[in-house]
Amino acid sequence: MRIIVNKYAHRAIKFFTVLVLFAAAATAQNLIKLDVDATEAGRNVIHIKEKVSVSPGPATLFYPKWIPGEHSPTGPLNDMVNLVITAKGKTIEWNRDDVEMFAFHLTVPAGVHELDVAFDDNSQPGTVASSQLSRIKWNRMLLYPRGVPSDSITVTASMKIPADWKYATALPVASETAGTISFKPVTLTSFVDSPAMIGRHFKKVTLTEGPVLHEMDIVADTDAALEFKPETLAGWKNLIKEANLLYGAHHYKDYRFLLTLSDVGGSEGLEHHESSEDGVSLNALSDEEGLSDLGDLLSHEYNHSWNGKYRRPASLTTPDFDKPMHGDLLWVYEGLTQYLGYVLPARSHLWTPEIFRETVADTAASMQNQSGRNWRPLVDTARAVQFTYPSPTAWLNARRRVDYYFEGMLIWLDADVLIRQKSGGKRSLDDFLRVFHGGVNTGPIVRTYNYTDIVASLNKVLPYDWNGFLRQRIYTVQREAPLGGIVNGGWSLVYTEAPNVRITGVERLKNYRNLLYSIGLSIANDGWINDVNPDKAAAKAGLSPGMLVVRDDGKPFSLEDFTKMIADSKNTTAPLTISTSNGGVAQKFTIDYHGGLRYPH
Numbered sequence: 001m002r003i004i005v006n007k008y009a010h011r012a013i014k015f016f017t018v019l020v021l022f023a024a025a026a027t028a029q030n031l032i033k034l035d036v037d038a039t040e041a042g043r044n045v046i047h048i049k050e051k052v053s054v055s056p057g058p059a060t061l062f063y064p065k066w067i068p069g070e071h072s073p074t075g076p077l078n079d080m081v082n083l084v085i086t087a088k089g090k091t092i093e094w095n096r097d098d099v100e101m102f103a104f105h106l107t108v109p110a111g112v113h114e115l116d117v118a119f120d121d122n123s124q125p126g127t128v129a130s131s132q133l134s135r136i137k138w139n140r141m142l143l144y145p146r147g148v149p150s151d152s153i154t155v156t157a158s159m160k161i162p163a164d165w166k167y168a169t170a171l172p173v174a175s176e177t178a179g180t181i182s183f184k185p186v187t188l189t190s191f192v193d194s195p196a197m198i199g200r201h202f203k204k205v206t207l208t209e210g211p212v213l214h215e216m217d218i219v220a221d222t223d224a225a226l227e228f229k230p231e232t233l234a235g236w237k238n239l240i241k242e243a244n245l246l247y248g249a250h251h252y253k254d255y256r257f258l259l260t261l262s263d264v265g266g267s268e269g270l271e272h273h274e275s276s277e278d279g280v281s282l283n284a285l286s287d288e289e290g291l292s293d294l295g296d297l298l299s300h301e302y303n304h305s306w307n308g309k310y311r312r313p314a315s316l317t318t319p320d321f322d323k324p325m326h327g328d329l330l331w332v333y334e335g336l337t338q339y340l341g342y343v344l345p346a347r348s349h350l351w352t353p354e355i356f357r358e359t360v361a362d363t364a365a366s367m368q369n370q371s372g373r374n375w376r377p378l379v380d381t382a383r384a385v386q387f388t389y390p391s392p393t394a395w396l397n398a399r400r401r402v403d404y405y406f407e408g409m410l411i412w413l414d415a416d417v418l419i420r421q422k423s424g425g426k427r428s429l430d431d432f433l434r435v436f437h438g439g440v441n442t443g444p445i446v447r448t449y450n451y452t453d454i455v456a457s458l459n460k461v462l463p464y465d466w467n468g469f470l471r472q473r474i475y476t477v478q479r480e481a482p483l484g485g486i487v488n489g490g491w492s493l494v495y496t497e498a499p500n501v502r503i504t505g506v507e508r509l510k511n512y513r514n515l516l517y518s519i520g521l522s523i524a525n526d527g528w529i530n531d532v533n534p535d536k537a538a539a540k541a542g543l544s545p546g547m548l549v550v551r552d553d554g555k556p557f558s559l560e561d562f563t564k565m566i567a568d569s570k571n572t573t574a575p576l577t578i579s580t581s582n583g584g585v586a587q588k589f590t591i592d593y594h595g596g597l598r599y600p601h
Contacts, residue, residue, distance in 0.1 A: 030152050033157075034157040035157070037049075042132065048120065049116070060105050060145070061143035062321070067139050067321065069304070071316065075139065079124065083117075103146055126265070129265055132200045132220070138194070151188075160179055161179055162179070165198050166199065168197055169195065170272065170274040197217065201219060202217075213254035236257075236348075236350075239350065243299075243344060252443065255274055262279070269297050271301045272305075273310070289502075292351065293506075295348075312447070313450065315329060316333065327382040328382055331382055332408075339416075363409055364600065365517055367406055376399075395545055398534050410481060417484065418469075436457045500601060512525060518595055520536020529545050538593075543591075566593075568596075577590055
């Protein structure tokens with residue numbers, strides 16, 4: 001018996017040794033060591049040095065293309081310059097794939113198990129950085145072995161920043177010395193999901209006390225922009241409280257809002273498991289409309305930690321950054337989040353009830369007055385996300401764009417009111433969120449779902465024909481917007497001459513005037529027509545996007561005078577006369593409109 005035991009023990013030890021060696025060899029193939037030099041980030045230049053574990057023979061390195069949360073192949077490949085690949089001091093020739101431009105083919109020499117990769121990330125001005133700050137998006141700063149799941153690759157990174165700058169990130173820090181931060185090893189999935197931000201003017205604000213850290217990290221182009229009122233801080237703290245009450249559990253160890261304030265650093269809104277990138281204008285913390293927009297943005301991206309990161313459509317869950325994502329369920333991923341992005345600022349007192357109602361009114365009116373809804377079902381705006389995201393403003397009304405956000409918001413409002421009414425006020429969409437997104441507290445994990453899971457979970461909250469409800473509103477052409485949540489909630493959508501406060505604020509921030517609900521056009525401060533509604537008076541008279549409205553007397557265009565002309569139309573039977581320059585050709589249009597200004601409430 002003893003001899004037999006020893007015999008099998010010897011075999012077990014030998015087998016275990018083989019397993020360990022095999023695991024070590026497998027791990028060695030999936031390592032990335034990354035050194036990021038961000039000392040020139042203020043001039044839109046970051047230097048990258050990378051070591052990638054490989055095996056001898058043909059290999060392909062891949063630049064991340066499909067970035068989680070962006071739903072499209074948005075990897076900024078054109079910003080990669082000065083790519084050089086070497087091994088043991090010798091240059092390795094590479095060839096870009098003829099079809100998949102993000103793939104770089106090469107041959108690893110015999111005896112080589114590690115490649116040295118160097119390149120620069122030269123970002124476009126106004127996208128991720130200003131002279132005073134930068135958002136560090138790790139997906140821009142590496143190549144990885146194509147075909148290897150991102151969960152199977154371990155990244156160990158360091159970052160060097162300017163001497164007088166500070167940083168914030170959800171990445172676990174190993175050490176910090178002389179402006180260089182070294183991070184603990186994480187999977188490539190977690191690495192890309194944990195961006196950093198750096199900047200000269202920095203403020204760190206603790207939002208909660210206790211075992212789970214919630215933090216507002218702010219960088220700005222000036223110190224003055226970092227100041228905020230006590231009620232703003234109270235609203236941020238309430239947002240954490242209300243979100244966790246809403247879901248009943250969270251799926252992160254800690255959470256950081258990475259807030260950048262800049263007029264030239266580019267706007268941003270991107271979700272991550274344990275952080276969010278929130279980029280707004282320089283004076284957002286002191287501007288009324290800026291604060292309203294920020295309340296929506298913070299709430300939207302924070303909700304994504306549950307809806308989008310933890311619970312994610314299977315069609316949007318890919319093993320790496322190469323495989324295409326399918327956007328058919330974005331009306332849940334983004335539409336439901338858009339609704340909650342309106343609800344939670346109101347519950348947190350970041351918004352007043354009036355701001356909530358005016359925002360819903362603007363959303364409802366925008367969807368109701370989209371002529372593109374006459375030919376395109378809502379789901380198609382999600383399935384076509386690869387080109388709806390970057391689609392231009394011109395003819396947007398006829399085309400539709402990312403309406404799964406805004407019409408999706410109305411559909412979930414409709415569902416919420418329906419649940420409340422049919423349950424006699426005993427249940428609401430809050431119950432669905434706790435069933436679907438809550439559970440128990442965990443770290444960052446992903447649970448996928450499909451359409452059937454949504455219907456089944458809604459039926460757990462309230463038995464109803466949810467399949468019919470959703471199919472009708474999302475998968476078929478609907479000439480009317482889904483206003484059931486407004487009407488069945490005891491309200492109505494109306495139009496008056498009184499400005500909508502949210503529309504007015506956005507007009508001021510973006511230098512244009514929204515006249516789509518009256519004469520039927522959107523016009524910039526300098527007279528350029530941004531878009532028209534084909535069903536309204538302006539388009540029927542012949543006006544179109546790209547035309548420049550001019551004055552017959554040769555004086556500069558005045559948006560105030562133009563708006564007053566529209567307002568005064570209700571007091572006259574004479575038609576409106578509008579002169580334009582269309583590609584340098586003078587044109588004049590007569591418009592039979594007498595409705596004055598119209599804004600939704």
